[in-house]
Amino acid sequence: MKETTARFPDLINIIKEFCKPAVSTFIIDAEIVGVDRKIGNKLMSFQELSSRERGSKNSSISMDSIKVDICIFVFDIMFFNGERLLAYPLRQRRNYLKDLFLEEKLGYLEYAKEFTVESDEAGRSDESTLSRITSFFQDACSSSCEGIMAKSLDVDAGYTASKRSDAWLKVKRDYIEGVGDSLDLVPIGGWHGNGRKAGWYSPFLMACYNPDAEEYQSVCRVMTGFTDSFYKEMKEFFSGEKILSKKPPYYQTDESPDLWFSPELVWEIRGADLTISPVHHAAMGLVHPSRGISVRLPRYVCSVLDRKPEDCSTAEDIACMFNSQTRKMNVNNDVKRD
Structure with missing residues (x-):
């Protein structure tokens, strides 16, 4: 509008x-x-x-x-x-x-x-x-x-x-399984929800891991794919000592969520495609010298219970996915911030 x-x-x-x-x-x-x-x-x-x-x-x-x-x-x-x-x-x-x-x-x-x-012609057996x-x-x-x-x-x-x-x-x-790759990302922060989601955290700030620098780099905000029961569970989970008093030095992002979470969980996230971002720091320097990579239209799929946060998708994984995706994007070093 x-x-x-x-x-x-x-x-x-x-x-x-x-x-x-x-x-x-x-x-x-x-x-x-x-x-x-x-x-x-x-x-x-x-x-x-x-x-x-x-x-x-x-x-x-x-x-x-x-x-x-x-x-x-x-x-x-x-x-x-x-x-x-x-x-x-x-x-x-x-x-x-x-x-x-x-x-x-x-x-x-x-x-x-x-x-x-x-x-x-519309029968499932056709x-x-x-x-x-x-x-x-x-x-x-x-x-x-x-x-x-x-x-x-x-x-x-x-x-x-x-x-x-x-x-x-x-x-x-x-x-569709097999059509688009997913990422295993870590929730590192969140915002207080509004409207129907008041009292819960929504959206969540998701990050990948860079093992070389031993830091988490933000990838995207996620606010779709969740059930009400999941929101309630996460409000209870991210409480007490799991809420950090300030942004840790090993969190790399230009986002400013209401709350910072300690790295505890891994979630599978799917999206439409990967884009260059002036805000998120994932794979910064691997594709673009001063900008990171983000997921467009991200959606929560499930919790990954058998992986530790430091075993999530890496910055190099995301750079490789960006370079191999079907819809190619020209990386312009002079793209203006919107």
């Missing part, structure tokens, strides 16, 4: 070029993705897209200053020429969506890739359907996407804005 028009004058130009003349107003569900048009419209990382200049309320960035090109991937539509479409089923909204633009242009404006499974879905998902992952969305087409298939719905299922690469 933030006004960012000034940051994307190239988006405005793309919309003006490809919108049909009869279209006056619309609201679409879409994503702006950084692309490298010089090498086959290769998808770029979210971190690289975030490095674009921001512009201001009163002035847009100039087209000449744009160093990261974008492509608009269109998913869905909610409003068209004054007509509210939220209650319409997805099959009908698709028709409106196809009437919106003149054409697609790879690397500029594209409809998200999709295919339809009709009701008579090997052909299962094969198509598996192949579609694998293609998405190999194309540097985070996963796929499965949406109901006709039944309970309206667009529910800003709410979770059973009619939409997100299947991410890190949800």
Whole structure:
């Protein structure tokens, strides 16, 4: 819900070029993705897209200053020429969506890739359907996407804005064993929770271990994947002597949690991908000379009971994972802090 028009004058130009003349107003569900048009419209990382200049309320960035090109991937539509479409089923909204633009242009404006499974094909025993879905998902992952969305087409298939719905299922690469690697990290700090999580710790500050320097280096904050009973258990566990009076010298991070914890536990954490971070210190100096590596969209999986904190994922492990991940990122030593 933030006004960012000034940051994307190239988006405005793309919309003006490809919108049909009869279209006056619309609201679409879409994503702006950084692309490298010089090498086959290769998808770029979210971190690289975030490095674009921001512009201001009163002035847009100039087209000449744009160093990261974008492509608009269109998913869905909610409003068209004054007509509210939220209650319409997805099959009908698709028709409106196809009437919106003149054409697609790879690397500029594209409809998200999709295919339809009709009701008579949707049985769990239908090997052909299962094969198509598996192949579609694998293609998405190999194309540097985070996963796929499965949406109901006709039944309970309206667009529910800003709410979770059973009619939409997100299947991410890190949800599937063997698709995304996980990290074993140590909780070294936490913040006091708000709202429903008041009285608990949320999020937690997670760290890897650098055996050479004998220090813990922060990787990310984690606040998803936990149950209420787990929150209560951790509030009881991290108490007394396990809460440190100040940040230890062997904790390396620019984060400032409300509380520092002694290194006691190891948790398995999965995420979308690894990015360069101005705040976290994991693997600092191994990939970027002055910045660490962080996990984007981290999620708690389980507690690792058979590992000691000093046996968790190392800084070198994280650097190797960063260099081998599918969605490659150019490491720019001059990336600005957001």
